[in-house]
Amino acid sequence: MTEPTGTPSRDATSTCEVGAARPLRVLALGDSYTVGEGVASDERWPTRVAATLRERGLEVAEPEIVAATGWTTDELAAGIEAADLDPPYDAVTLLIGVNNQYRGGDLEVYRREHADLLDQAIAFAGGEPARVVAVSFPDWGVTPFATQPRPDGAGRDPAQIALEVDAFNEAARATAHGAGVAWVDVTLTSRTQGDLVADDRLHPSGDAYAAWADLIAPALEDALRASASRAALPTRDSRRGTL
Template sequence: MLLHYLALGDSYTIGEAVPAAGRWPAQLVVRLRERGVAIDDPQIVAVTGWTTDELSSAMDAASFAPPYGLVTLLIGVNNQYRGRDAGEYRDEFARLLRRAVGLAGGHASRVVVVSIPDWGVTRFAREQGRDPAQIAQALDAYNAIARDETGRAGARWVDITPISRRHPELVAEDGLHPSAQQYALWTEAILPVAAAAVK
């Protein structure tokens, strides 16, 4: 039976500034197929710049075909970038996570949440004169919330933030978004968790 895969997120999920094949959801499908998993190409609901509430609104208008054998969720960087309240993020993220579990047929174990990468280490952040320590602190707080809500929901968590911090040079031409090479490193981290989710 062919598994259906839904990827929810923002620029990091749609792969801003990289070819479609370079996006990590696309790379993940290739790697899962190499492991013998019969999985469809990802259905991606993600747009650069989306916050949690904007993703939620887009989901209201999207056409879904549940249950999905795998759902991934990576959202929140634009909440942080716009200076949104962390408590607001918790509420909206928790609602998105409940929707993700519903789309996975009520199986929280099929939902994989990916942490927010640290854009503060990028050339873009330097050129904007942004404080990398302040960005890191804010993103750590957001990721702590997401990890907590993921555990509470019984979903799966993958922390790719350290990868983004170790490889600030692996960015696309825009100097902000990850390159396909960095997404490949994320995929390595996500793969075993996603493989367990689809078992």
């Protein structure tokens, strides 16, 4: 949750050989929590989820990530506009909002911009809401960073942070529900992970992201199985095998 620095991450998938089965493509949209600020690339949650789904028998390419530390909803929209994307994707995830809250942004503006981003995510997923997963953002008020004073010397109130985090996440959950998009709550889990942080004492550690990945993987699996290529995929039951 810093001012945007550097360039957004955009990890593109490789092109398949002609005639080869096409890996399932995932687009992950977000901010520092999606790009994995402070952790190795293989520790961030989109990469972990893709690895989990491969273990479950799905051929999933490395996720394509459009995200940067510090981005708010409007900055993510600008980042998407500047990115060289190639839709449709088999599934799209959206996790955005902590910087709107951190900077004292207007809740109604966030609600409107989050809804616009969801519409864009659905369009990137071939117009199918079932192929989109929206994720809540964590409560950073439980981290060591929150105990540090503000730049003006004033203290931070973890209880007030929690109230604001809940209000912004509820707005996002409501827009997701209204759009027919799956919603995954990682906020409750984040409130048990105050000590699982990267070196900056704010962003989640690899272990914290592993727990998030466990929560997100089922929803993303469902989204991928709802994609246009679902006919070629085994069902959850069939992959267990039958006699």
